Amino acid sequence: xxxxxxxxxxxxxxxxxDNITFRLESGGLYGVIGPxxxxxxxxxxxxxxxxxxxxxxxxxxGRSVASWPRRALARRLAVLQQEPLPRTAFTVREVVxxxxxxxxxxxxxxxxxxxxxxxRVLETLGLKEHAGRRLDTLSGGERQRVAxxxxxxxxxxxxxxxxxxxxxxxxYQIHLLDLVREWQRSGGRTVxxxxxxxxxxxxxxxxxxxxxxxxxxxxxxxxxxxxxETIRRVFGVEPVVLPHPASGVPQLLLxxxxxxxxxxxxxxxxxxxxxxxxxGQIASQxxxxxTQ
Amino acid sequence: MKLPLRIATWSGAALLLLALSVVWSxxxxxxxxxxxxxxSILMHQLPFIGSAEPDWTPMEEAIIxxxxxxxVVLAMLVGACLGMAGAGFQGVLRNPxxxxxxxxxxxxxxxxxxxxxxFGLQTAIGMWTVPxxxxxxxxxxxLAVFLLARSNGQMAVETLILSGIIMQAFLGAxxxxxxxxxxxxxxxxxxxxxxxxxxxxxxxxxxxxxxxxAGLPVIAAFASAMNLMALGERHAAHLGVHVERTKLIVLxxxxxxxxxxxxxxxxxxxxxxxxxxxxxxxxxxxxxxIVPLSVIGGGIYVVWADTLARTxxxxxEIPLGVLTALVGAPFFAWLLKRRKAGLGREDA
Numbered sequence: 354x355x356x357x358x359x360x361x362x363x364x365x366x367x368x369x370x371d372n373i374t375f376r377l378e379s380g381g382l383y384g385v386i387g388p389x390x391x392x393x394x395x396x397x398x399x400x401x402x403x404x405x406x407x408x409x410x411x412x413x414x415g416r417s418v419a420s421w422p423r424r425a426l427a428r429r430l431a432v433l434q435q436e437p438l439p440r441t442a443f444t445v446r447e448v449v450x451x452x453x454x455x456x457x458x459x460x461x462x463x464x465x466x467x468x469x470x471x472x473r474v475l476e477t478l479g480l481k482e483h484a485g486r487r488l489d490t491l492s493g494g495e496r497q498r499v500a501x502x503x504x505x506x507x508x509x510x511x512x513x514x515x516x517x518x519x520x521x522x523x524x525y526q527i528h529l530l531d532l533v534r535e536w537q538r539s540g541g542r543t544v545x546x547x548x549x550x551x552x553x554x555x556x557x558x559x560x561x562x563x564x565x566x567x568x569x570x571x572x573x574x575x576x577x578x579x580x581x582e583t584i585r586r587v588f589g590v591e592p593v594v595l596p597h598p599a600s601g602v603p604q605l606l607l608x609x610x611x612x613x614x615x616x617x618x619x620x621x622x623x624x625x626x627x628x629x630x631x632x633g634q635i636a637s638q639x640x641x642x643x644t645q
Numbered sequence: 646m647k648l649p650l651r652i653a654t655w656s657g658a659a660l661l662l663l664a665l666s667v668v669w670s671x672x673x674x675x676x677x678x679x680x681x682x683x684x685s686i687l688m689h690q691l692p693f694i695g696s697a698e699p700d701w702t703p704m705e706e707a708i709i710x711x712x713x714x715x716x717v718v719l720a721m722l723v724g725a726c727l728g729m730a731g732a733g734f735q736g737v738l739r740n741p742x743x744x745x746x747x748x749x750x751x752x753x754x755x756x757x758x759x760x761x762x763x764f765g766l767q768t769a770i771g772m773w774t775v776p777x778x779x780x781x782x783x784x785x786x787x788l789a790v791f792l793l794a795r796s797n798g799q800m801a802v803e804t805l806i807l808s809g810i811i812m813q814a815f816l817g818a819x820x821x822x823x824x825x826x827x828x829x830x831x832x833x834x835x836x837x838x839x840x841x842x843x844x845x846x847x848x849x850x851x852x853x854x855x856x857x858x859a860g861l862p863v864i865a866a867f868a869s870a871m872n873l874m875a876l877g878e879r880h881a882a883h884l885g886v887h888v889e890r891t892k893l894i895v896l897x898x899x900x901x902x903x904x905x906x907x908x909x910x911x912x913x914x915x916x917x918x919x920x921x922x923x924x925x926x927x928x929x930x931x932x933x934x935i936v937p938l939s940v941i942g943g944g945i946y947v948v949w950a951d952t953l954a955r956t957x958x959x960x961x962e963i964p965l966g967v968l969t970a971l972v973g974a975p976f977f978a979w980l981l982k983r984r985k986a987g988l989g990r991e992d993a
Binding site for chain 1: 866868869872873875876877879880882883884885886887925929930931933
């Protein structure tokens with residue numbers, strides 16, 4: 354389904370992605386994890402074809418991503434971005450219908466099964482009663498659900514999620530990921546999600562790709578990847594890893610004030626604890642934004 | 646209601662209003678005339694309909710058909726071009742302040758026209774010298790703005806708008822320089838820059854008609870894409886829109902029709918800014934409605950404005966660009982205020 358080989362992207366004299374090679378089979382839910390600035394969002398942008406890369410290749414559905422006509426690709430690949438949809442005057446139903454754009458003519462008419470699909474998606478995501486409301490009257494969490502509905506209305510085989518839960522509270526996070534997993538499993542689809550929360554990643558993903566400074570640092574099922582050694586090496590923290598009491602997947606407990614041995618961005622200014630680490634995170638977050 | 650029906654209903658209503666505006670505009674002037682007689686004269690021109698004996702003088706018919714109708718039609722076409730371009734610019738730039746002059750067409754055209762006038766070359770290649778110079782210099786300016794804003798094969802919206810502003814300031818200074826340097830041509834350049842439709846003929850209307858007709862389907866074809874771009878360029882790209890191509894084609898087409906309008910009328914501001922905003926307020930955010938209705942709405946607005954411009958202080962004429970700004974700017978301020986109030990409610 355997705356084959357990346359020797360993928361490299363440089364910007365501003367820095368390699369954002371450095372020789373990434375992996376292969377993901379169809380029908381799984383895959384997580385991409387790693388510290389800020391590791392290149393996770395860039396990797397997703399390269400896979401979806403909106404970001405050009407300098408070296409290497411990405412093949413989707415057996416064909417080089419650059420050679421896909423955008424409209425044909427949009428029928429098989431959808432992307433849910435981190436930022437919620439803007440506050441526009443379009444209604445929920447209108448926005449979800451926009452997911453049918455790759456299938457439509459100018460009037461948006463010729464798409465009979467699409468309208469039925471849109472109604473089903475609205476139903477599934479509990480947006481039915483909000484369908485007539487304007488986007489600028491919804492909360493951020495609700496707009497993110499509308500964005501997911503729009504992506505589902507595209508009826509893609511492959512869905513890419515770029516930190517979809519960043520701006521959501523824990524209730525919405527679980528709700529959104531439950532919906533995605535259910536949708537992925539029931540339709541035999543494939544989902545690749547950049548996730549910030551390692552515990553959520555462990556619970557929802559079949560396999561994890563771990564990025565660090567643009568390189569693939571580890572890859573495999575959560576139980577194999579989320580070990581104290583890998584976490585320390587990649588994130589520079591010293592976690593306690595326990596099996597989840599209900600499901601047995603690894604879960605992380607963090608310890609304040611115990612930074613790992615190997616450094617990360619910002620540690621040079623003093624890696625003693627919470628406050629300085631936070632500034633380091635903000636700095637690398639800005640670096641990540643600047644490269645996007 | 647289904648979209649084709651909505652488009653037909655709204656367009657029909659708008660066209661009716663436009664027709665009424667045209668007849669009304671034809672009837673007012675230094676020689677006032679009843680609306681009914683104007684209507685009869687117009688109908689008389691149509692084959693097979695104008696059966697009744699004319700009860701008007703040949704003089705009256707000449708005033709309506711030669712003097713006033715050509716001007717009203719030109720006003721309609723200029724307004725249609727500016728409204729269309731305004732919708733296009735707002736659609737792809739997604740900026741509430743975007744209008745047909747955002748990328749510097751107005752100041753570019755002004756420089757061309759002012760240069761010709763400064764050197765007394767108004768008739769160097771016939772009566773079309775000033776329009777041709779204005780058209781070409783306007784297009785060259787926008788190309789320069791594109792080049793300025795382009796990096797890595799992409800044009801970021803913010804960079805485009807900033808490039809346009811810089812170019813406007815730079816070329817505006819040139820026009821001011823030429824106005825201050827020249828002695829006897831001062832009024833002429835200034836008058837051109839302020840925009841006017843007086844002393845124009847049917848030829849002027851026929852000159853921009855083809856571009857207006859060609860521009861509409863090009864911009865309307867991207868209406869759905871512009872709807873998606875309202876969600877952000879990334880969203881649009883992931884739904885299969887060629888974002889850069891859409892921006893380039895819509896901006897070029899909008900620029901062409903703007904340059905055509907400016908070349909015959911001078912700079913008429915606020916039409917392309919206000920009309921699409923007003924349409925959006927009435928029919929909602931769908932560009933498949935906004936584009937055609939902005940064309941008609943622009944026509945109505947300029948017909949009204951020009952009628953006012955030639956009659957309000959008769960026998961003196963108010964420059965049309967001055968009038969559209971005098972009406973348009975306060976209206977835009979009201980729109981802005983309303984929008985802000987609306988946002989306040991939503992955040993609460």
